[in-house]
Amino acid sequence: PPAKRRKTTTQVDELKFDPEARNEWLTGFRKRKQQRIKHAQEQSAKIEKEEKVKARKEMRDQRKVDLERHVAEVNDLLRKANKDSDDDSSGAEDEEEWGGIASPPRPSIDGVDEYVDEDKYTTVTIEAMDDAKAFTQDSDDEEQTTVVKEDAESKEGDVVKKKMVWSKGKKVDPKSKPKKKKFRYESKGERKETRNKQKAKNAAAKKARTEK
Numbered sequence: 001p002p003a004k005r006r007k008t009t010t011q012v013d014e015l016k017f018d019p020e021a022r023n024e025w026l027t028g029f030r031k032r033k034q035q036r037i038k039h040a041q042e043q044s045a046k047i048e049k050e051e052k053v054k055a056r057k058e059m060r061d062q063r064k065v066d067l068e069r070h071v072a073e074v075n076d077l078l079r080k081a082n083k084d085s086d087d088d089s090s091g092a093e094d095e096e097e098w099g100g101i102a103s104p105p106r107p108s109i110d111g112v113d114e115y116v117d118e119d120k121y122t123t124v125t126i127e128a129m130d131d132a133k134a135f136t137q138d139s140d141d142e143e144q145t146t147v148v149k150e151d152a153e154s155k156e157g158d159v160v161k162k163k164m165v166w167s168k169g170k171k172v173d174p175k176s177k178p179k180k181k182k183f184r185y186e187s188k189g190e191r192k193e194t195r196n197k198q199k200a201k202n203a204a205a206k207k208a209r210t211e212k
Contacts, residue, residue, distance in 0.1 A: 186194065
């Protein structure tokens with residue numbers, strides 16, 4: 001068998017002994033332990049910070065993707081809505097060209113209204129007019145007739161009974177209405193005088209009862 005080769009080791013030229021280093025190593029167990037704990041805490045905080053940054057980045061990316069998807073969906077809906085509106089408008093135009101819509105009959109505005117004022121009674125007649133010119137002329141005539149009628153009725157009402165008023169179509173005599181009594185606060189002297197009168201009245205009534 002081949003002979004085994006011995007490993008060549010480098011020999012130390014000189015070995016020096018340092019008592020201060022030995023003393024520090026022997027008395028520095030707690031210090032080294034605290035350093036290891038502090039280093040572990042720093043590494044943990046660093047890893048946690050990196051994880052937070054990574055999570056925020058992922059959240060931003062996810063929000064961006066969601067926003068892009070939402071915008072795409074909204075644009076798709078808008079395109080569909082515009083397409084439907086275009087189809088509806090084209091269909092409506094075809095229907096209008098084909099048949100058209102008959103105009104509804106104009107409602108009649110004929111009628112008679114009555115207006116009651118304090119000393120005036122007015123009747124207004126409303127009629128529908130097709131001719132604007134005739135309507136203007138007739139309205140002017142009716143207005144003049146109404147003014148003359150109002151003046152005549154107001155004068156007649158003043159001559160016959162000037163104090164008669166109208167209240168919802170009924171005649172009301174102002175004398176029949178009860179007048180509201182005005183409320184007034186009594187002064188200090190008046191209150192004292194009233195109390196004295198009441199006391200005197202009560203004393204007289206008590207004296208009359210005792211004499212009986």
